[in-house]
Amino acid sequence: MAVMSANGEVGDGADGGTLRLPDGREVRFFDTAGGAASSAPTLVWHSGTPHTGRILGRLAEIAAERGLRVVSVARPGYGGSTRLIGRSVADAARDALAVLDHLGVERFATVGASGGGPHALALAALAGERASGVATFASVGPYRDDDPEWFTGMASPGALRAAARGLAARTEHERTATFDEGVFTVADWAALDGEWAELGQDAGAAESFAGPDGLLGGALDDDCAFAADWGVDLGAITAHVLIVQGEEDRMVPAGHATRILRLVPDATSWWFADDGHVSALRALPHALDWLIEHGLR
Secondary structure, eight states: OOOBOTTSOBOSOTTEEEEEOTTSOEEEEEETTTTSOOOSOEEEEEOOSSOOOOOOHHHHHHHHHTTOEEEEEOOTTSTTOOOOTTOOHHHHHHHHHHHHHHHTOOSEEEEEEGGGHHHHHHHHHHHGGGEEEEEEESOOOOOOTTOGGGGTTOSOOHHHHHHTTOHHHHHHHHTTOOOOGGGSOHHHHHHHHTTTHHHHHHHHHGGGGOOTTSOOHHHHHHHHHHTSOOSSOGGGOOSEEEEEEETTOSSSOTHHHHHHHHHSTTOEEEEETTOOTTGGGGGHHHHHHHHHHTTOO
16 A cells, blocks of 8 residues: 655555655655554664665564564665664664654664664663663663773674764765674574574665665664764663674674663563674564563554
8 A cells, every 4th residue: 555644745655654754854764554543552673784775584474473563664774764864873763753743653662673772772771661662682782972882892893983973974984995894793694594684684775775886875874973072871761772792793793782771770671692783583473472461562
């Protein structure tokens, strides 16, 4: 079915649609209910960096087994969502909240993996009592100016170090950057070759939204938003919080989970000694069960 945007224009996807915001930007979203009214409990998914915004098949399968609806929003600069240079983590989370308002979703839980983690936390903070729970997997932690320890344990911190110096530096770094396969552990590669193969495929597909210069603006802006003030107080989260972290993570090391836990002291944390960045997602079914037990219904 087609989905009407806020100003009456029709979106382009049977699995979601396009919402035009008051500032003129467009936000592309995906919905296992196809944008139709649904009585199913809603899970808001935030993909990592980079992404297309589409709902991964394995995620949809796990959610469907539990009777959950999944909504995913492409952050600015990804998947047909208008780029917003200089955006904060909170700015992108507000776009997700606007989509939920448009869909008439009042109550929800939210989950984010890797670069989606900060946005899941920010959405929960902004939504207040509307959010019943939030879970993150291998989430980036909050950054503070001139904080060298934020990079400790990262196998390949160059992109984020550049992002901490601003968009120009991050853009210049990207022009010569190459992917370091060492950021993933053996367990991560096994997950990408198996259950979470679609995650890697989606990250590759995101490049189709690169600009004329060949650079993916959404990814550059994500990194700059992570390495700056997020624009939201995590201490304002009233929802139940679950932090899932692989202790062998080389991309977003365990110290980032510790940083989140300092700001959300009542959070529950699950630590997996043998998991890295992607393989920690094996706990997703259990995390959704946890969210259901803590009010997602």
